[in-house]
Amino acid sequence: MSPCRVEGADLRVMQGNAGLGSTTILNGFGISLGDGIIGLQALFAARSLGAIEGRVVLGRKEPPAKPLVPQIYRFAADFAEVVPLPEAPLSGRVIDIRDFAFDPFFRQVAMIDFFLTRLGLQPSSVPASLKRMTWLAPRMAPLPPLPMAPGYVLVCPNASIPLRDMPDAVHEALVAQLLARGWGPVVTQGAAPAGASTMPHCATIAELCAFVAGARAVVSTDTAMVHLADAFSVPCLAFMTTHRPAMRVRDYPLCRAVHLPVAGLPDNTEFVRSEADIAAAQSAWFPEGEDFAWLDYALDQFASATLRGR
Template sequence: MTAPLIDVDTLHSPARRVAILNGFGRTLGDGIIGLQALHLAMRLGIVPSRPTLFRLAGFGPMVEAVHAAADIAEIRILPPAHARPQTRFDAANEFDQVIDVREFAFAADFQRTSMIDFFLRRLGVDPQLLPSAFKRNTWLAPRVTPQPAARARGHVQGYVLVCPRASMRIRDMPDEIHDAILRQLAGRCAVVTQGHVPDGLADEVAHAPECKALAELCALVRGARWVISTDTAMVHLADAFGVPCLAFFPTHRPEWRVRDYPRCVAVPLRSALPPGLEFARGVGDLALARRAWFPNGADLDWLKRVIDRCRAWHEPRSLPSEMVT
């Protein structure tokens, strides 16, 4: 939908009424990053204070909670009938400008670019003018009430948190990879996983039950020494709370997701899938995504080397960003 023309004299007026449609997305990760873009656009005066975010409902408690934490905007529900950009937004006349990001996940410039840059451009900000540090997820932590540190096998903090599941099945970590990570770490450090604990590891690996509240999930991340995760929202939460992260990318180039995260070590997995594929088109895509985790078949020495390298960090919270290939 084309935004209405704006009088240049009112462009930076705090009284300017701005609506953002589908702000921001259907997943926790999209919400964290999109709201950081909005936070920056408001600080720069490109978007006035308290814009109205119209978002679709029904995408789970964490997505609801991250938008509820965004006190920088008024949140309203976008009617399902208005979910597609081909549909005229009936309330457009109530606003001086409508920024339409409906169905952005299907846009080619979203699938193959940095997420934060995509959202900044949609909000009218040239991302090239901003330093990388501005693009980190700084908006969230001050708005989450601190919770008691999560415990892992009696350790108040300092555990390794393993996160094998993504919002999209195509990015899930295979069970064999998850099990290999847990077995390599077990007995060497406190380990917590959001996935299933394999047989024989119940005394050495703790299972993190599903978090019921955003503050609880953030406490789980905040209490970790480092996070090992597939490409999912936990990677963005790790950045938000300054926790080092080892992240695997089966479908996207890492610079499209974690380019601005100085404490993230990114592992791109080579696959035959089209780069930036957001949704599996069928079981064949799921098979190709799975195959990317096994470049040498059942031989997982590559994974062992990556884990050993990360375990060798002496001061993991001060490592520079790097790419593991």
């Protein structure tokens, strides 16, 4: 037995054919779309700065219920190779980030900083440009054509877990206020209120990216869509309940975030513990009862900060 260099776990493995010039990342990078987009950016930065060289294998078990997740990794094939677990080679350098959502460090720092650290970089030494989602857009070109004219506002009221979903009443008020401002047609991923249209189902990640890239602005509670907005330099208004904005959108100059802290819920909660958690998170969207003046103010600030001149 020969010990490999392992980050984040005490693991001893047999030397195999991959060689010491290879790096295997176990569970690189999670099972959600947003985690994958950010993790691949961290890996892109690590390779760009020379912290990781040679062959890179991402040992993954793809979630069957999330067909877009494995697709995002195919666009990173020039700097990372996906090998299904447990076939991933355990030779050379092994970085074990399995179950990272349970890691206390993960809940204390920005996600991009967590992945950069696990890949062997000091986040403070990484240029700001490499903490944005710069790896994706060039590899997506050309995007598929849109079934509608660009210039709409894209609303994303549903998140990857119900804990972060936008309540129907807020969604309806948001769409009404967007339409009243005349920023353009409103397209939503949810059930469309009067005056808006529903975004067609996207069978591929390229189609989803095309809808983001064609938007004048994105308004979202789903962080994956926020990361895509940054990738295509689209202004974004992000509503965040369970996480402080600095944990997910700190490095996005075109993103304005609104934090709606959840009473009684631990900071940076990653999982639903009970129905009471969902009820608490939903209540956070109503800081002033049914008065949505706060939402009106958030849209005004967003327009002033990011939409002026567009």
